[in-house]
Amino acid sequence: MDGKADIPMRSDCPVNFAIEKLCDKWSLVIMRDILFWGKRTYSDLLNRDERIATNILASRLEYLENEGLIVRTPDPNDRRKELFEATERGIDLIPIIVEMVAWSAKHPDWHALEPKGLPGQMRLVRRAVTTKNKYPTIEKFKEKVRNGGYIFEDIVEGN
């Protein structure tokens, strides 16, 4: 119910706008799971490495829906389930998230964690750092999600 308070913006700066909308500990993690990993249900989103608490997940999903970043629809096959998917506005977060990946991957502190992702995923991360112009890739990512898929779908199936 509560979670993020609905207070007026601190300024009209577009940087500040994005910070106030997006910069909490969980909103972008959830968007990553939907956009990159194709997680669509509450329980799928709950059982991830970062171990979000169930009350926080509920409040964040409500928030993301209110902000127009995701929509929820009842699962036609199982009336207990709701399916969450990204809106166009949510899909527009992909460039931000890709640049975050590039930033992390460029600096030693992240490598010190000895990250152990799937091979295809790590390949993608390396490309995020080295590629001069990431926009062709980003556009492909967006199209995938618009068509009901997710960014890592080929990687998860294959390797």
Next chain:
Amino acid sequence: MDGKADIPMRSDCPVNFAIEKLCDKWSLVIMRDILFWGKRTYSDLLNRDERIATNILASRLEYLENEGLIVRTPDPNDRRKELFEATERGIDLIPIIVEMVAWSAKHPDWHALEPKGLPGQMRLVRRAVTTKNKYPTIEKFKEKVRNGGYIFEDIVEGN
């Protein structure tokens, strides 16, 4: 002194890494002020539209320094002052911030704030949305900051 607790990362995901390092309410605002507006002193950073509290600013500057995003040097002309400037790692935040601007500027909620920036600044925002490949611009921005300048220096002087 306190502020951000030094707890272990929730996962080895590079998205999560960036979120844990950067996603609080103030770190990126301060980096914006340094990178885009050339703010270098404590009092300059304090007196901005978002009205950061003085204790938060102090703790965030300490944090950003510990994370290697900024360095502080004593002002040779005034021994009360310290000058804060971005490191290369801090400069690497520019693409993230630019994509945040593009995200905000693309969607109605931000425009509903009726933002009133300087003309040159608004021009830059519009370009951030429309330009297909932002990397040439981003590279120019980085060079400017590396050379001791800041992104809006031409705009602030002119209009």
Next chain:
DNA sequence: CAAGTAGCTTGCATAATGCAAGTAAAGATA
């Protein structure tokens, strides 16, 4: 019809942020 599963809520603890007042050291002013 009993046992699980999915998607929550509730209550309480800790951490992050916000506000106001105060302070010491350095520089500016009379």
Next chain:
DNA sequence: TATCTTTACTTGCATTATGCAAGCTACTTG
């Protein structure tokens, strides 16, 4: 040189955000 101002903070306390564990209801599965 004595006073006033500026700069970069700290301290104490209030509020908001996040974290943890337990419980709960509608639906599905065996």
